[in-house]
Amino acid sequence: MSSFADAHALAPGPVDLTAIDPAATPAYDGKKGDAEAALEELGPELADLQERLYANKDSGRSVLLVLQGMDTSGKGGVLEHTVGLVSPAGVKVTSFKAPTDEERAHDFLWRIEKALAPAGLIGVFDRSHYEDVLIGRVRELAPSEEIERRYGAINEFEQRIADAGTTIVKCMLHISAAEQKERLLARLDDPTKHWKYNPGDIDERARWAAYREAYEIALERTNTEAAPWHVIPSDHKWYRNLAIGHLLLDALRGLDLSWPTADFDVEHEKQRLRDEVPVQ
Amino acid sequence: MSSFADAHALAPGPVDLTAIDPAATPAYDGKKGDAEAALEELGPELADLQERLYANKDSGRSVLLVLQGMDTSGKGGVLEHTVGLVSPAGVKVTSFKAPTDEERAHDFLWRIEKALAPAGLIGVFDRSHYEDVLIGRVRELAPSEEIERRYGAINEFEQRIADAGTTIVKCMLHISAAEQKERLLARLDDPTKHWKYNPGDIDERARWAAYREAYEIALERTNTEAAPWHVIPSDHKWYRNLAIGHLLLDALRGLDLSWPTADFDVEHEKQRLRDEVPVQ
Structure with a gap:
């Protein structure tokens, strides 16, 4: 394990x-x-290592990188700069949006299961099943017993997919409220970034403390040996990209x-x- | 259109x-x-341009890059070196293998339709529906009326998917039989490449002339205005990667x-x- 893994x-x-x-x-100076x-x-x-994984697809092994974080925390940046270092033929990226009617008609893990990468590939979740205990909790999108x-x-x-051969790397991209404000203002200042901005982003931001609490609960309750969490300080984009690069390297x-x-x-x-x- | 597009x-x-x-x-000296x-x-x-396409996903536009060619012609190399220049979040790659039982129980285009990228993305087919008129023809995997x-x-x-907003870029990676022989021998000489080699590759190679004829027929009959073919001289990997980079750039x-x-x-x-x- 790299010093990055220990640090996070x-x-x-x-x-x-x-x-x-x-x-x-x-772990970086x-x-x-x-x-x-x-x-x-x-x-x-x-x-x-990605090519070795692909070559060994009959072994049933795969890697799943889960990226979670508040708006502007840099999930897209990690995809471009870190995941982009390997061939796109070896990667399956899924960006989860608000569930569709069909997805809502199933258990919340139904669409997640469908999005898993086959053996030999690196799967990447840009947002994930954790939304169902994050926005799900903060916005009370489901009864509290269901969230529980x-x-x-x-x-x-x-645990099941880990037992079946998937190494799971879960990263929470941790930014400060002040840094998010800077990034939202920067988006508003740049017409080529307006498409990334949604007035609803500020409404979510107003619930910052509730999201932090929801993250803290989710991190505590799902930080398992089979699928441990890493909290990646992400106010510095370059640090975030490098740290996740090391975690991916460790996994491979x-x-x-x-x-x-x-x-x-x-x-x-x-x-x-x-x-x-x-x-x- | 670039000079590369004219040339191919x-x-x-x-x-x-x-x-x-x-x-x-x-078009390159x-x-x-x-x-x-x-x-x-x-x-x-x-x-x-990939990000612009993603930002404009509501416009219904997408790009489909179809890569066809004999074994060792470099489909994987194009993915790594050319497609790898954009974020993996903007790309959906599908590598078509021999059809599964379920796929065989449907029309040959059923699995192709399912693999199309949604609007806003660049779809890439590593092999494609053309296998069904290439190996399908050479190996007589279907009756001749069906191939017709x-x-x-x-x-x-x-035509339909082009009308619906997809720019289709079809590339035939054209290598010589002599170059394929060199590449197969190189795979055999390198234990890290043995997984890419299959003794059946030589059996297919023995049908080189039949495959050429199948390609010639397929290229002629499916070279439409909506989805034109480009023949990319591919004995030089660097030329192949650059030429397809220009075609992708033209499409975007x-x-x-x-x-x-x-x-x-x-x-x-x-x-x-x-x-x-x-x-x-």
């Missing part, structure tokens, strides 16, 4: 997000430019996958090619 | 692949290193998408943020 692993028990500085850069270069340097190994039920249901679901290294050995006679195949009737 | 557009009428040099580099740098230079504009039917069905299908530029304008009062939103009750 959440201890069991109650979670106090106010005790975690969103502008901190734990470089600056922005260094971090961007360091992230690029992870690229070749990430790409190699979901924590256990999530743990059982994650942890699979400890070698290249599959040939199930054919290599020398015989070479001979077949050399001896072939000319092809054109 | 296929004229209407019969197609003779033997007349197209797989080692040519039309640089060398390998120049081409790799030129491809990287396309990155920022491709990423910007499929060309028209493909044209109607592609051709959408002529501006950033969506705000459907809210920007100044009012700024004021709301400035006036807010302190959030923490």
